Amino acid sequence: MRTADVVVIGAGQAGLSAAYHLQRRGFVPAGTGLRGGSGPDGLPAGTYIVLDAEAGPGGAWRHRWKSLLMATVNGISDLPGRPQPAVDPAEASSSFLTRYFGGYEHDLGLAIERPVKVRSVRREDRHPDGRLNITTSRGQWSARAVINATGTWTRPFWPIYPGQASFRGRQLHVADYVSAEEFRGRHVIVVGGGISAVGLLDEISLVTSTTWFTRREPVWRDAAFDRQAGHDAVALVEQRVRQGLPPQSVVSATGLIWTPDLRAAAARGVLDRHPMFTAIEPDGVRMADGSFLAAGVILWATGFRAELEHLAPLHLRGPGGGIAMDGTRVAAEPRVHLVGYGPSSSTIGANRAGRSAVAGIVTLLAGSR
Numbered sequence: 001m002r003t004a005d006v007v008v009i010g011a012g013q014a015g016l017s018a019a020y021h022l023q024r025r026g027f028v029p030a031g032t033g034l035r036g037g038s039g040p041d042g043l044p045a046g047t048y049i050v051l052d053a054e055a056g057p058g059g060a061w062r063h064r065w066k067s068l069l070m071a072t073v074n075g076i077s078d079l080p081g082r083p084q085p086a087v088d089p090a091e092a093s094s095s096f097l098t099r100y101f102g103g104y105e106h107d108l109g110l111a112i113e114r115p116v117k118v119r120s121v122r123r124e125d126r127h128p129d130g131r132l133n134i135t136t137s138r139g140q141w142s143a144r145a146v147i148n149a150t151g152t153w154t155r156p157f158w159p160i161y162p163g164q165a166s167f168r169g170r171q172l173h174v175a176d177y178v179s180a181e182e183f184r185g186r187h188v189i190v191v192g193g194g195i196s197a198v199g200l201l202d203e204i205s206l207v208t209s210t211t212w213f214t215r216r217e218p219v220w221r222d223a224a225f226d227r228q229a230g231h232d233a234v235a236l237v238e239q240r241v242r243q244g245l246p247p248q249s250v251v252s253a254t255g256l257i258w259t260p261d262l263r264a265a266a267a268r269g270v271l272d273r274h275p276m277f278t279a280i281e282p283d284g285v286r287m288a289d290g291s292f293l294a295a296g297v298i299l300w301a302t303g304f305r306a307e308l309e310h311l312a313p314l315h316l317r318g319p320g321g322g323i324a325m326d327g328t329r330v331a332a333e334p335r336v337h338l339v340g341y342g343p344s345s346s347t348i349g350a351n352r353a354g355r356s357a358v359a360g361i362v363t364l365l366a367g368s369r
């Protein structure tokens, strides 16, 4: 059993932000025999470790499709304390961001162990100030607090439709998307109303024919997405998680934003949306109006859920189906913070959440000394 005051789970944008702020507050890598610099009360700050399941830096960006370029991502906030180097807009976001994250970890000397998959987090005893036990693919840790930064990429959401298993074509989730070329010559159905859906419709429609299905009429935004609109969208998601409801994606609160490429796709008729099909058949789908549409591929751009499986032994979920939050802190378990979750599931949100989680934990640890 190894010990740390704080264990951070995940080293994407949110986990790195937490590690940066821990280090700034005087926390040192666990297992070095050091006790850390001075905390705000003059006492030693403590130790930390980041455990990440990936084989290398980059978090989910390691896995994003190659055609998601720095020019086509939505805007990536800098990691705290270190601006991004000059970027070639034509470079794949996966390679640029993996390099940026790797340089950041190295230059700041962040304490990250990988690949280490956290399998469970449980309370060591019933004492509210007691320690948490973290079981991983490489042994156990005992910690006073946990910052969970495990993102969503590993939990693609697949809705269930009648006849789904009978489909003879290919079904895939955007998490498995590689390139439009794979679909050449086949009719592709894209399901989902988010940014990934419209971006991939644009891309795939340049190679083959497509049809778009969504549950609800998509909400398009004409105005440029300004600060106030961003703030309002985040506030909506924040309100949900405070009430213990499952978070909706920030995009579902912001709506879709027109870009020149999407306007061109709309002019080609690619963004004519259809209401959801009623069933999947071996060679296509049954449309809402009863007609049949033949297809060779169904691409589910239906989003992701938070990866929180390993926190199940803590029983954090309430009757609303979500985890009631107070900022980044789990309302019913102050030793656990969720960053990159709900309202902080964007790169800018992840940065802020890392800072705020560390501030909360510093106060908690000072109070329980």
Ligand SMILES: Cc1cc2nc3c(=O)[nH]c(=O)nc-3n(C[C@H](O)[C@H](O)[C@H](O)COP(=O)(O)OP(=O)(O)OC[C@H]3O[C@@H](n4cnc5c(N)ncnc54)[C@H](O)[C@@H]3O)c2cc1C
Residues within 6 Å of the ligand: 009, 010, 011, 012, 013, 014, 015, 051, 052, 053, 054, 058, 059, 060, 061, 064, 073, 074, 075, 076, 077, 116, 117, 118, 119, 149, 150, 151, 152, 153, 154, 196, 307, 310, 339, 340, 341, 345, 346, 347, 348, 350
């Ligand atoms: C296709 C796509 C495009 C996006 N584009 C943008 C964009 O342009 N701008 C933007 O702001 N946001 C974007 N987002 C949202 C984006 O996901 C977040 O902004 C940010 O990348 C998430 O960072 P994170 O640290 O929360 O999660 P991740 O980057 O997913 O990192 C989580 C880390 O935790 C690890 N992990 C998971 N489970 C465990 C476990 N049990 N044990 C140990 N480690 C574990 C993972 O391996 C990973 O390294 C996009 C999302 C998607 C799906």
